[in-house]
Amino acid sequence: MKAQLLALAMSAAPVVHGDVVSTADFLEVAVPFIAENEGKRNHAYQDVVGVWTICYGSTRGVKPGDYKTDEECDALLAAEILEYRENLHKFFTEDTIARRLTPERDTAYVDLAINVGWGTAGKSTATRRLNAGDIRGGCVALTWYNKAGGKIWRGLVTRRAKAKVLCLKGL
Numbered sequence: 001m002k003a004q005l006l007a008l009a010m011s012a013a014p015v016v017h018g019d020v021v022s023t024a025d026f027l028e029v030a031v032p033f034i035a036e037n038e039g040k041r042n043h044a045y046q047d048v049v050g051v052w053t054i055c056y057g058s059t060r061g062v063k064p065g066d067y068k069t070d071e072e073c074d075a076l077l078a079a080e081i082l083e084y085r086e087n088l089h090k091f092f093t094e095d096t097i098a099r100r101l102t103p104e105r106d107t108a109y110v111d112l113a114i115n116v117g118w119g120t121a122g123k124s125t126a127t128r129r130l131n132a133g134d135i136r137g138g139c140v141a142l143t144w145y146n147k148a149g150g151k152i153w154r155g156l157v158t159r160r161a162k163a164k165v166l167c168l169k170g171l
Helices: 002-012 023-038 070-089 094-100 103-116 118-122 125-131 135-142 154-168
Strands: 041-046 052-055
Touching: 023 070, 023 103, 023 154, 052 070, 070 103, 070 118, 094 125, 103 118, 103 125, 103 135, 103 154, 118 125, 125 135, 135 154
Parallel strands: none
Antiparallel strands: 041 052
């Protein structure tokens, strides 16, 4: 599955000039990490706060009774990962992109953006700390996003702990 998702993601990858961490290197880490964290359901379902969701956590335009094939889910995941990354990167300084984003750290931040939105992730303390050069502090701040519907969820606590470990890799 990992190879298929990566191939799909690469075929959908936009050409980005000046990308210090290559799209391929990023996707090699991001696709399996996010797929594992999200889990996949081919039939539409309501998440813990009642939002209609399908595949690997996709929510756009999903309604009761929707169904997607494995291939459709994989293509949707790849496209969404790249979209969230592109939009989140608008909040990073050039220095952050050039010197602080490893494929693992990029994945941890994109994983957050997929859950809370790129605007929220981009304006977060985690991003502000990373942009200021406080990599460790930024990685720790990722763990603060463990609530859905105002309630702490064990699954989000676990997910953020995994993202923190990934984010700190290489420090």
